[in-house]
Amino acid sequence: MDNAKPLYDFRKLELKRALRRQQTPTEKVLWEALRNRKLQGMKWRRQANIDIYIADFLCVEHRLIIEVDGGIHDGRQEQDHLRTEVIGDHDYKVIRFRNEEILQGLPEVLRRITALTPSPSPTIGEG
Numbered sequence: 001m002d003n004a005k006p007l008y009d010f011r012k013l014e015l016k017r018a019l020r021r022q023q024t025p026t027e028k029v030l031w032e033a034l035r036n037r038k039l040q041g042m043k044w045r046r047q048a049n050i051d052i053y054i055a056d057f058l059c060v061e062h063r064l065i066i067e068v069d070g071g072i073h074d075g076r077q078e079q080d081h082l083r084t085e086v087i088g089d090h091d092y093k094v095i096r097f098r099n100e101e102i103l104q105g106l107p108e109v110l111r112r113i114t115a116l117t118p119s120p121s122p123t124i125g126e127g
Contacts, residue, residue, distance in 0.1 A: 026099040062117040
């Protein structure tokens with residue numbers, strides 16, 4: 001029993017909390033556009049666990065993850081590719097945006113996100 005895996009990794013919880021408190025200006029802009037179901041009623045989470053990684057933004061309903069890539073990702077294509085593969089193994093699609101894309105063209109970023117999700121179903125009685 002000494003090798004038993006803990007039910008929850010509290011170090012990762014603390015890391016996620018710190019990442020939410022210290023989000024980048026670009027993440028703040030995107031979060032404001034996504035939070036409270038502002039984008040087509042989709043529910044988004046910030047800094048969510050997927051395997052060994054923490055995704056920037058995650059929508060469980062549409063199995064979609066958004067990664068915001070700043071300058072730190074320059075020269076890290078191989079690591080980012082591996083991360084995307086591991087996340088893909090959990091049936092999530094990853095879409096990446098550079099900081100500049102979000103800050104200079106948020107409407108286009110949001111359009112690209114919604115293009116990856118099916119349109120909401122009409123409610124009963126509509127039509």
